[in-house]
Amino acid sequence: MLEIKNLHAGIDGKEILHGLDLHVGSGEVHAIMGPNGSGKSTLANVLAGRPRYHVTAGSVSYEGKDLLALPTEERAREGVFLAMQYPVEIPGVNNIYFLKAALNAVRKHHGEEELDAMEFLQLARQKMKLVELDEAFMNRAVNEGFSGGEKKRNEIFQMAVLDPKLAILDETDSGLDIDALRIVAGGVNALRSEKHSVLVITHYQRLLSYLVPDFVHVLANGRIVRSGGKELAEELEQKGYEWIEQEVAAGAR
Amino acid sequence: MNTATKPDTDVLQQIREQAGQRFEQLGWPTPRLEEWKYTNLQALQSRFDAGAFREAATPAASRSSASLPLRFGDRALGELVFVNGVFSPEASSLPSVAGLRVTTFRNASVDVLEEHFARYADYERHALVALNTANAQDGAVIEADAAIEGFVHVLFVGSDGFQSFPRNLIVAGRGSQLAVVESYAGTGAYFTNSVTEIVAEDGAVVDHYRLECESLEAFHVGTVQIHQGRSSSVSSRSFAVGGAVARNDTNAVLAAEGANLVLEGLFVTNGTQHIDNHTLIDHAVPHCESVELYKGILDGSSRGIFDGKIMVREGAQKTVSRQTNKNLLLSKTAVVDSKPTLEIFNDDVKCNHGSTIGQLEEEPLFYLRSRGIGQEEARNLLVYAFASELVDRIRIDAVREQIGRAMFQQMPGRLPDRRGEQR
Ligand SMILES: Nc1ncnc2c1ncn2[C@@H]1O[C@H](COP(=O)(O)OP(=O)(O)OP(=O)(O)O)[C@@H](O)[C@H]1O
Ligand SMILES: [Mg+2]
Numbered sequence: 001m002l003e004i005k006n007l008h009a010g011i012d013g014k015e016i017l018h019g020l021d022l023h024v025g026s027g028e029v030h031a032i033m034g035p036n037g038s039g040k041s042t043l044a045n046v047l048a049g050r051p052r053y054h055v056t057a058g059s060v061s062y063e064g065k066d067l068l069a070l071p072t073e074e075r076a077r078e079g080v081f082l083a084m085q086y087p088v089e090i091p092g093v094n095n096i097y098f099l100k101a102a103l104n105a106v107r108k109h110h111g112e113e114e115l116d117a118m119e120f121l122q123l124a125r126q127k128m129k130l131v132e133l134d135e136a137f138m139n140r141a142v143n144e145g146f147s148g149g150e151k152k153r154n155e156i157f158q159m160a161v162l163d164p165k166l167a168i169l170d171e172t173d174s175g176l177d178i179d180a181l182r183i184v185a186g187g188v189n190a191l192r193s194e195k196h197s198v199l200v201i202t203h204y205q206r207l208l209s210y211l212v213p214d215f216v217h218v219l220a221n222g223r224i225v226r227s228g229g230k231e232l233a234e235e236l237e238q239k240g241y242e243w244i245e246q247e248v249a250a251g252a253r
Numbered sequence: 254m255n256t257a258t259k260p261d262t263d264v265l266q267q268i269r270e271q272a273g274q275r276f277e278q279l280g281w282p283t284p285r286l287e288e289w290k291y292t293n294l295q296a297l298q299s300r301f302d303a304g305a306f307r308e309a310a311t312p313a314a315s316r317s318s319a320s321l322p323l324r325f326g327d328r329a330l331g332e333l334v335f336v337n338g339v340f341s342p343e344a345s346s347l348p349s350v351a352g353l354r355v356t357t358f359r360n361a362s363v364d365v366l367e368e369h370f371a372r373y374a375d376y377e378r379h380a381l382v383a384l385n386t387a388n389a390q391d392g393a394v395i396e397a398d399a400a401i402e403g404f405v406h407v408l409f410v411g412s413d414g415f416q417s418f419p420r421n422l423i424v425a426g427r428g429s430q431l432a433v434v435e436s437y438a439g440t441g442a443y444f445t446n447s448v449t450e451i452v453a454e455d456g457a458v459v460d461h462y463r464l465e466c467e468s469l470e471a472f473h474v475g476t477v478q479i480h481q482g483r484s485s486s487v488s489s490r491s492f493a494v495g496g497a498v499a500r501n502d503t504n505a506v507l508a509a510e511g512a513n514l515v516l517e518g519l520f521v522t523n524g525t526q527h528i529d530n531h532t533l534i535d536h537a538v539p540h541c542e543s544v545e546l547y548k549g550i551l552d553g554s555s556r557g558i559f560d561g562k563i564m565v566r567e568g569a570q571k572t573v574s575r576q577t578n579k580n581l582l583l584s585k586t587a588v589v590d591s592k593p594t595l596e597i598f599n600d601d602v603k604c605n606h607g608s609t610i611g612q613l614e615e616e617p618l619f620y621l622r623s624r625g626i627g628q629e630e631a632r633n634l635l636v637y638a639f640a641s642e643l644v645d646r647i648r649i650d651a652v653r654e655q656i657g658r659a660m661f662q663q664m665p666g667r668l669p670d671r672r673g674e675q676r
Pocket of ligand 2: 040041042085170171
């Protein structure tokens with residue numbers, strides 16, 4: 001489903017990823033962990049096509065297509081979703097209107113009929129329950145005045161409505177209390193299936209006990225330096241990243 | 254048909270003559286004047302001098318009322334329609350509401366005109382006010398002496414080859430409440446030179462909306478002059494999208510303590526349009542408050558101007574005033590000039606002002622696109638969002654819908670059908 005090879009990428013002329021390889025199969029949940037500044041968000045943003053991020057070498061193939069050649073909205077319509085680390089506030093753009101426009105753009109892309117206001121509302125209500133978001137939020141401007149936790153739940157709500165094939169969660173768990181964490185994990189678990197893959201970027205084992213990954217990767221200095229099963233996350237939780245960084249440094253010597 | 258003569262009592266006739274003489278002395282404003290440095294009326298002046306525009310004697314019979322734009326019909330308490338400056342009784346409906354008197358300038362009582370006409374809009378200083386005052390044909394005279402629910406609509410429709418000099422007077426008596434919508438529209442090349450005087454007496458509440466939606470070939474020079482009594486509360490909201498060259502002046506004098514003013518404006522320009530907005534808020538006495546927000550959206554090779562001055566006079570202690578101008582440039586060839594000015598002559602005040610000029614922001618655009626919304630639609634959504642801040646503040650549903658439609662029609666891309674979905 002997703003095949004990243006030797007990816008070199010960065011922001012504003014500075015290279016952050018120095019040759020990253022990653023394979024995500026259909027239906028798999030991968031966790032990416034790593035110290036601050038190691039390039040986790042860079043990877044997520046490059047996959048979503050955020051402006052100012054650029055790729056200097058390597059390739060990303062998504063369902064056999066060259067993902068990097070697609071404009072941002074095409075990637076989204078093809079099923080790539082990024083739950084952002086810092087969702088932006090957009091005053092004046094109504095949440096429910098925005099999401100309906102998004103869903104219909106995706107549906108149109110797949111030759112499906114657009115949903116009318118009533119049909120959409122029905123779907124939205126159902127997904128709102130899933131993330132326990134109050135309906136009042138839906139009539140507000142996108143993320144405007146939302147608390148940190150509400151913004152994150154809104155990301156998961158959007159994900160639930162858009163039903164992406166590849167969901168990338170960039171620290172969606174940060175700053176959430178345990179209840180909110182359970183809700184967010186529940187939202188993602190509801191999406192899990194043979195056809196849905198998830199890339200979870202996180203610092204904490206916490207989320208991973210609700211959202212159990214098939215693979216865990218450690219990203220350090222712009223590369224995947226270690227991969228393993230869910231035990232790796234537990235090990236990282238206990239020992240931190242230093243030992244891995246030391247091992248990598250030793251190996252490189 | 255309305256055959257009443259102009260209200261030419263001696264006093265009024267005297268004012269007209271004085272204004273006419275004053276216009277001769279002042280002449281057409283040129284960019285050498287500070288207040289006109291962004292707007293050159295040369296093209297208008299030469300056409301005017303060559304007699305390119307004529308004055309209408311009767312409302313154009315060809316215009317059936319059904320084809321008139323921007324009508325509110327039953328949703329307004331009353332609607333006065335003027336075609337090329339001439340009152341059209343067939344297209345109009347006068348309200349009959351207790352505490353509300355609505356008539357035309359020509360039919361207005363001499364008393365009210367003598368008391369208020371040309372008392373506020375300064376024809377001594379402003380050439381185009383003088384031109385209007387000398388030539389004023391007709392317009393609405395609206396007086397309230399109670400709290401009126403609903404609103405009165407005054408519509409001026411121009412057509413090719415005409416000039417008109419609409420003149421309105423709005424007087425909200427002590428403790429009354431009144432809402433008035435003033436709109437301008439038309440087709441072809443014509444010239445509108447309007448003046449509206451608004452008096453809010455002690456404790457009165459006035460909501461005034463002005464939609465300048467003239468034809469894209471038209472010239473429009475309009476002045477709104479507001480005079481506020483003690484503890485009066487006035488809002489005047491200007492929405493400007495029309496005209497080849499348009500100049501909109503809104504001036505307010507907070508003349509007695511406790512007066513409160515909200516001045517807002519939204520201008521949307523495209524093509525080679527030129528829309529110049531000037532405001533002057535005169536804090537003449539202590540304990541008054543004014544809040545001003547103007548926004549511009551500029552596309553194509555158009556030009557927009559916001560020039561707003563707040564004057565706090567020596568005796569006007571405890572003045573609170575806030576002035577903001579934000580502009581959104583949608584093309585590389587559009588130009589905006591923003592000139593917010595504070596002139597403060599005492600130090601016991603709370604005043605601030607600021608202005609911004611920018612393009613659409615990258616982050617929100619990316620956010621929308623990352624959910625599957627196309628570049629173009631994402632742009633449009635953000636432009637509407639920028640404009641909506643002002644449109645959404647229109648408190649009367651029918652007015653908000655009408656003005657929203659008129660504004661959004663001029664904006665790039667198609668109009669998203671978003672109105673029904675808000676709450
Ligand atoms: N505009 C920029 N110009 C230069 N460097 C930048 C820019 N933005 C981010 N960086 C740097 O890129 C590096 C990688 O950032 P990235 O956001 O990918 O890290 P991260 O792994 O997500 O960290 P965190 O865990 O703190 O979210 C950091 O060192 C950061 O300082
Ligand atoms: Mg990050």
